[in-house]
Amino acid sequence: MRLTAGELRRRSQRLQRRLATCDLCPRRCGVDRGAGERGFCGVGTAAPVAAAVAHFGEEPPISGTRGAGTIFFAGCNLRCCYCQNRQISRWTGARTSPARIRELTAPELAAEMLRLQEAGCHNIELVTPSHVVPQIVAALALAAEEGLDLPVVYNSGGYDTVDVLRELEGVIDVFLPDLKYSDSETAEQLSAAADYWAVARAAVGEMVRQAGALELDAAGIARRGVIVRHLALPEDLAGSREVLSFLAGLDPAPAVALMAQFYPIAECDHSQLQRAITTQEWAAVVAELEALDLTGWTQAPSVNRSYRPDFSRADPFVG
16 A cells, blocks of 8 residues: 555545445446445445455465465455355355355454454455445555555456546555456356456556556565456357457556366356366467466466365365
């Protein structure tokens, strides 16, 4: 964060007012979340937190040696049928959920951030934050007053509006968005967001404008910049060539984390998503990344590995 606590409070107040006719994400549901109305994301005015843990499974500059201080928020403004966090992304306040979801006030969320800093985490990583930006900024204002000085990482699905992202300038140090698809029909079928490609391109462009090229400290930990994640899908449903070409055309081009971790799940009955990607499909996407001279990380395909965390546990990654 590069803003004072006072400026964070002013940003928070502006964002909080938007909850009355919520337009925080591209859905622009217009509901009054302060009056108990819930839109597409299913979340009210509290921040639903499913876990706040030191996480070692992110990209090396995010997890480092001491872990990212990762806060997983429940609810989501997308409906990805293959979501590995489905246990919490579809949460709408139901008390019957097996996940350990706590609806936190701003002081309680700030306390979690400070606890993660005290535990030695490299950063505060906000996972699925798009629908709870006002709550996050309010908590950051309080935490900053109490000495929070870690980089803040914004890990979103890429379905963010430019006007809200501009409220985060100087708040977020590292942006870690997905760029999922280059085709509107696929985005509608798989994530219920036909406008995803247009919205996410604009969002990633704004993130690059704000944070620039990836900057690492002497220990290799991200201090500032953008890392874009792209998940390769079977039969090139993600439109990987178009996605990577777009990223290569940005100035500066962001770092790219190319992921091979897709695996079929029972809840997703899409006919082309009933298998993992093949070795040949993965090799073609990696070759495209290299041909475009993009830098970053490629994930080794792992047969029969499930990346689905269990949010019924205090630490969803420890079985």
